Amino acid sequence: MAEGEKDENIEFKWGKKRGVGGKKKDVQFYESFTYDGVEYSLFDSVYLYKEGEPEPYIGKLIKIWETADKTKKLKVLWFFRPCEILNFLSTNETRDNELFLASGEGVGLANINPLEALVGKCNVVCISKDIRNPQPSDEELQKAEYVFYRFFDVGHRKILDKTDDKIAGNDVKLLFNKLDSQKLVGVSELGLDKKDLSDKGVERNGVLDHPEKNSQSMSEKENCQLVDTLVRETADNKCSVVEKPTFSVGLEEASKSHDGLSTMCNGKTTPSSKVEENEDCKTSFGKQKSNVKSYASRDGLEREQLTKRCDTLKKSPSEEATLRSKVDDEGGKREVVRGSLGRASNVGDVKPKRDSNGLVEDKQSNKEQLGGLRKKLNEKSRDGMQKRRLVCDNNDDDDMKNVAPSAILSKDKRKLQRAKDSNAVEEVPSKKLKLDNKPTQLTPGKLHKESSTKPSDVEQKIDSCAWEVTRRPDAPWEDRMKSAHEQGTLLLLQNLDPSLTSGEVEDIVWHGFKESCFAKMLQATAFSSPHSGQAFVIFKRREAAESVAKKLKEGCLLMSNGRPLVGSFGYPSFPEKKPTFYGHLVVDQHRMQREMKDAISTSHCSQPNNIEYDMAMEWCLLQERANYSWKKLYRQQGAELRKVKAKLKAK
Amino acid sequence: MGSSTEEEYATFEEKVRRTVYLDNLSPQVTESVLRTGLDQFAVVKSVKFFHNETMNMPMCALVELDSAKKANEVISMVSEYAFMMAGMPRPVRACPAEVEMFDDRPIKPGRKLFCQWLDPCDPDFQVAEELKRLTRKHAAQAAFFLKQQLQEEEKLAMQQTETLKAQFKKLKMIEGIMADGTAHRLAQHYKMRQADNRRL
Numbered sequence: 001m002a003e004g005e006k007d008e009n010i011e012f013k014w015g016k017k018r019g020v021g022g023k024k025k026d027v028q029f030y031e032s033f034t035y036d037g038v039e040y041s042l043f044d045s046v047y048l049y050k051e052g053e054p055e056p057y058i059g060k061l062i063k064i065w066e067t068a069d070k071t072k073k074l075k076v077l078w079f080f081r082p083c084e085i086l087n088f089l090s091t092n093e094t095r096d097n098e099l100f101l102a103s104g105e106g107v108g109l110a111n112i113n114p115l116e117a118l119v120g121k122c123n124v125v126c127i128s129k130d131i132r133n134p135q136p137s138d139e140e141l142q143k144a145e146y147v148f149y150r151f152f153d154v155g156h157r158k159i160l161d162k163t164d165d166k167i168a169g170n171d172v173k174l175l176f177n178k179l180d181s182q183k184l185v186g187v188s189e190l191g192l193d194k195k196d197l198s199d200k201g202v203e204r205n206g207v208l209d210h211p212e213k214n215s216q217s218m219s220e221k222e223n224c225q226l227v228d229t230l231v232r233e234t235a236d237n238k239c240s241v242v243e244k245p246t247f248s249v250g251l252e253e254a255s256k257s258h259d260g261l262s263t264m265c266n267g268k269t270t271p272s273s274k275v276e277e278n279e280d281c282k283t284s285f286g287k288q289k290s291n292v293k294s295y296a297s298r299d300g301l302e303r304e305q306l307t308k309r310c311d312t313l314k315k316s317p318s319e320e321a322t323l324r325s326k327v328d329d330e331g332g333k334r335e336v337v338r339g340s341l342g343r344a345s346n347v348g349d350v351k352p353k354r355d356s357n358g359l360v361e362d363k364q365s366n367k368e369q370l371g372g373l374r375k376k377l378n379e380k381s382r383d384g385m386q387k388r389r390l391v392c393d394n395n396d397d398d399d400m401k402n403v404a405p406s407a408i409l410s411k412d413k414r415k416l417q418r419a420k421d422s423n424a425v426e427e428v429p430s431k432k433l434k435l436d437n438k439p440t441q442l443t444p445g446k447l448h449k450e451s452s453t454k455p456s457d458v459e460q461k462i463d464s465c466a467w468e469v470t471r472r473p474d475a476p477w478e479d480r481m482k483s484a485h486e487q488g489t490l491l492l493l494q495n496l497d498p499s500l501t502s503g504e505v506e507d508i509v510w511h512g513f514k515e516s517c518f519a520k521m522l523q524a525t526a527f528s529s530p531h532s533g534q535a536f537v538i539f540k541r542r543e544a545a546e547s548v549a550k551k552l553k554e555g556c557l558l559m560s561n562g563r564p565l566v567g568s569f570g571y572p573s574f575p576e577k578k579p580t581f582y583g584h585l586v587v588d589q590h591r592m593q594r595e596m597k598d599a600i601s602t603s604h605c606s607q608p609n610n611i612e613y614d615m616a617m618e619w620c621l622l623q624e625r626a627n628y629s630w631k632k633l634y635r636q637q638g639a640e641l642r643k644v645k646a647k648l649k650a651k
Numbered sequence: 652m653g654s655s656t657e658e659e660y661a662t663f664e665e666k667v668r669r670t671v672y673l674d675n676l677s678p679q680v681t682e683s684v685l686r687t688g689l690d691q692f693a694v695v696k697s698v699k700f701f702h703n704e705t706m707n708m709p710m711c712a713l714v715e716l717d718s719a720k721k722a723n724e725v726i727s728m729v730s731e732y733a734f735m736m737a738g739m740p741r742p743v744r745a746c747p748a749e750v751e752m753f754d755d756r757p758i759k760p761g762r763k764l765f766c767q768w769l770d771p772c773d774p775d776f777q778v779a780e781e782l783k784r785l786t787r788k789h790a791a792q793a794a795f796f797l798k799q800q801l802q803e804e805e806k807l808a809m810q811q812t813e814t815l816k817a818q819f820k821k822l823k824m825i826e827g828i829m830a831d832g833t834a835h836r837l838a839q840h841y842k843m844r845q846a847d848n849r850r851l
Contacts, residue, residue, distance in 0.1 A: 495786040498751045501758050512766050523701045524751035525711050526674055526744070529793055532786055533751065556769040556779035564779035565766070566786045581677050581709050582801075582808035584738030585815050605732040611818055615740035615811050616733040622807055623675070623744055626800050633796055637789045644785060647778045 010036045010116075014066070018042075026068035033064060033072075038121055040064075043174050045124040045146075048076060048117045055081075058099060058122050058146065062110065062170050072115035077168050077175070078102045079124065080152050088157050097146045099124060101175065103160065103167045104153030110168045124148060126177045130162065133176035477520055484538040485570065489545045491537045492570030495563050498524060498533035505535045512557045512565065515544045527630045531638055532563075536570050545569075562645045585615070656760040663750075663757050668719040669696075670748035671726055674711035679737040685712060688736050692728060693721035701754065708797070713748055722747065740811070 015032030032041040040046065042064060047056040059076030066072050079099040082089060102109045125136045125144035141147070151160045151167075165172050484490040496505060505519035519537045522528075539545040551557075552567040559565055607613060673685070682698045689695050694717040702710045716722045728734065729745035736743050750756055769776045828834045838845035 494790055495783070499759055500764075501756055502754075504758060504764060508764060508766055512768070521751075521754075522703055523754050524749060525703050525708070526672060526746050527793075527797070528703065528751070529789065532789065534790075555771075556776050556783070557766055558769050558775070558779055559766045560764050562782070564769075564783050564786075566783045582741070582804040584677050584679075584741055585808070585812050605728070605734050611815065612735075612740045613733065615815070616735065616742050618807060618811065619741045620733060622803060626803070629800075630796065633792065637792070640785060640789075641782070644778060644781050648775055648782075 012036070012072075012115075015039065015041070018064075021065075022068065024068070028066045030064045030066070033115075035115065035118060040118070040121060043170075043178065045079070045122040046076070047119045047122050048113060049119040050117070056119055058124065059110070060101070060124075060175060062168055063112075064115075073112050074115050074118070075110055075112050075168075077110040077170070078108065079146075079148065085152055085159070088152070088159060095147065097144070098150075099146045099148040100150050100152040100159065101148050101163075101167070102154050103151040103163045104155040106155035108154045122146065126175075128176065130172075130176065132173045134178070136177055480518075480538060481520075481536060481570075488542040488569070489539045490570040491539070491545055491549060491567050493519075493535045493537055494532055494566040496521070496533040496535055496565070497559070497561060497563065498528070498530060500533060500535075502535065505537065508559060508565070509537060509548070513544075513548050513551060515539060515548060517544075527626075529634055529637065531634065531641055537567075562648045656758060659757045660760050663753075665719075666715060667748050667750055667753065669717065669722050670713050670715045670753075671722050672711065672713055672746045672748040672752055673729075673743050674709075675741060675744045676710055676712060676736065677738045677741075678709055680710075680712075680743075684737050685714060688734075689714060689716075689725060692725050693717060699754075701752075708801075713752060741808075 011034070013034040014030055015034060016030065018029040018031045021027045021029060032039060034040070040061060042061055045058060045060050048059055049056045057076075058079040058081075060079070061074055062077045063075035064073075079101055082094040082098060082100070085100060123143060123145040125140055125147050126133050126149060127136060127141070127147045128149035129135075136144070149161070151163045152158070153160050153163075163172055167175060481490060493505065493509075496508075500508075500521060502519045502521045505521060506517055509515060509517050509519065517537045517539045519535050521533060521535045524533070537545075539548065549567060549569060552565060557565040671689075676685075682700070685698050686695045696715040696717055698715075699713045700710045701713070702708060716725065726745045726747060729743060733740075733742040734745075735741070750759075769779055828837075835845055
């Protein structure tokens, strides 16, 4: 249907529909359109022209719609050019054609503009190494007009290399390069999922035929979109909801009820359509470079405060991909859950805060309800799988008024939950591993070292050493040191290689004295000796400590690099609560106390126009002199040591 | 073992490059103070306080930032511009962190440790004994040096306090006579013009 002739009779044609919304359900959302001979799709990067600006803005289309009075509007997520955010770039280098995608929340994230402001598509390629981003080929890079891999958070005014899962209500995946059929990840995984859900799909199809859905509600639409995108990813269907794999749970339902939605699914439903979309997306990403007009001047264009009107509609295929892939971060998982939830309860969005339907009030209220339910669901989902299932069911029940196929939906939800859970679970173990690594550094290190140095009776050592080490790490070091000192089991070892770790020290003690102990290498400070490291060692029994001390005094335990171990009873100094610190002067005691309360704000660089600066310089001078003296001292000590070590036969 | 420890060490070294060592910290400096203070320049990932237990010095801190470049910037900024935290006028000192400063460092890969008891008849025994003695001597020297350093700091602090007090008194007096009109009256008496930038 040709329409939209404006003043200049520019050719215009709507493309795929996405759904409807608005108070009276009179707003039609679209996924694509042709304007002046160029086809635009959701998530394309485009140039927008403003009168008076020397260069066009570059943005990403995240919502396209036509209002009841036939005005066409676009919601555009902005790209920033480096020159617009110089203040926040600090000394980061930027490429010539780099752009920054807006993220976060606040003014300048996105705006609504009339469609007529478009002047063309822009080829912006995303080169982020984020796993959710399909990497561009060399060709694509060459063809790209702009690239982006970083984000600019408009709320915090910061450059970010990584971003959360949603920007302006859209899954970040959607904002990355669009998937190709050739591109791995999403597609293949989708296929797998498809298989998984095929049986469910059948069921769902049947269920999906329910007319009772409030497909009119925006929330549904959003859900549908989620669903759609999910479906798209899995299925080969362009728009037909039915065939879409059930993976998307809600997707199918949604797509069925809204063919618009299915169209909106950015062609994810079918790989072929996906390819198209992907290419479009890619080009749109590519073009995202240019529209970064000055940050400030964005306000000139029609802009709306972007609150949470994220377009859940714009759930990107990537969301679905994540759902499928089960390796994505929580964001993805959440998205998926959202989809399923949406289906069931028209709530849809995992992120209840994203009310993209500002336009639709009743939908909003629906959404709120749903959001609330969702929220509940989400919160509970954090608790555990089991609980989640239950909650799902509960929510399903609640939502049953709205949606018929509760059983299926709950199943779907659960599946999504499971996916989510598995993702979460996958992540958690990895974290755990990391955690485990740290505390057991001593033991593995110990074990390893023991095996590497003295193969004999390593096993025995391993056992007892391991036991010894793990027994201790509960009490904080200072307390242990204190009590050991009182009990006479604390020794101070010196002349250790400064780069040894505590575990290695323990091993040395074991090998040398056949005593197990707990050691802590003293952390080097700026004025610690570079030649000799020190460690405090706590023995189990006082007799052990005494015998070791005696042995060290009378005998010579030579370590690698010609270092004889030196040790004696340790006398640690425990600085009182407020050790004397010179140099902070105070004129007015009262003011000082007041200031101390706001101590947080008193860090500053001194300006060279006051007494404070002069005094600071005096301190700096003192510090420099001290540094010099320390260096000299250590140099001298080093020379002495080398001279004597040269006499050593064994090294 | 093998590559995993090397990787671990490499990751650790990378972390060290991103970390800034701060000392000359007043006891009032807490983690939040440090974070807020450095937030303006870089993203602070973690803050760890520690101190050398053998010496009675105030705490030092290891602040992990998000990139090595930022760390270098912060260090050069602090060194050039007398950055002060939670008190004046003594600035903090920043250096690039070193591996030995970290308590939880992984083992350096590829190193084998050996130790052996020396026989008293071994000529090396004497050498080792001398090395031991030398070590103790050095440790004593370092401790003495540290004490001296603290004394100098104290001296400077006292000196500055005096100066500050005197300056403050002077300025307060000037402020006072401007405020209560004495300067004005005196100016009139001596028939001098007084600049009319009164009391701000």
